[in-house]
Amino acid sequence: MLRHVPAAEVDAETAQTSGMQRFAAISNAMTGSQKLWMGQTHVKPGMQSGDHHHGEAETAIYVVSGTPEFVFLDPATGAEDRVIAQPGDYLFIPPYLPHREENNHPDVEAVVVIARSTQEAIVINLPSLRG
Numbered sequence: 001m002l003r004h005v006p007a008a009e010v011d012a013e014t015a016q017t018s019g020m021q022r023f024a025a026i027s028n029a030m031t032g033s034q035k036l037w038m039g040q041t042h043v044k045p046g047m048q049s050g051d052h053h054h055g056e057a058e059t060a061i062y063v064v065s066g067t068p069e070f071v072f073l074d075p076a077t078g079a080e081d082r083v084i085a086q087p088g089d090y091l092f093i094p095p096y097l098p099h100r101e102e103n104n105h106p107d108v109e110a111v112v113v114i115a116r117s118t119q120e121a122i123v124i125n126l127p128s129l130r131g
Contacts, residue, residue, distance in 0.1 A: 003026075010040065014027070017050045028120065036115065039113075040113050041101065042110070043110040044109055046106060050125055051126040053124050054121075055118070057116040059092070061091040061092075061114055063088065063089045066108045066109055067087075067103075067104075068084075068112060070085065070102075071101075072093075073099075098129045
C-alpha cells in the first residue's frame with residue numbers, strides 16, 4: 001500500500017551523529033519499508049558532524065539548501081579530501097567510507113535528502129576519519 005509521510009511527521013528518533021540532526025521519513029517503523037531508508041539531514045551554520053560511516057549501506061544524497069561540505073578519506077591515497085556541494089547536486093557515498101558533513105556558511109542551514117540501500121539508518125560514529 002502507498003504510504004504518505006507529511007513533512008511535519010518525519011521522525012527525529014533515528015541514529016544520530018553529533019553536530020547534525022537526522023530525520024527518518026521512509027523506514028520500517030514509519031512506512032513498513034523492507035529494503036530502503038530515506039530521510040533528511042540538517043547541519044546548522046558553522047557546524048560540522050562527527051566522523052562516521054554507514055556500514056554496508058550505499059548512501060545517495062540530494063542537496064536541498066546550503067553548501068554542505070563532505071570530508072572523507074580518499075581510499076586510494078588515504079589523504080583527506082573535500083567536496084563542496086551546491087543545491088541541486090547529488091552525491092554517492094560508498095559503504096564503509098569514513099566521512100563528515102560540514103557547513104562552513106555563517107548564515108544558511110545545510111539540508112540534504114538521504115536515501116540508503118539498507119532498510120534502517122546505519123550510523124557508525126568514529127573518533128576520527130581514520131577510525
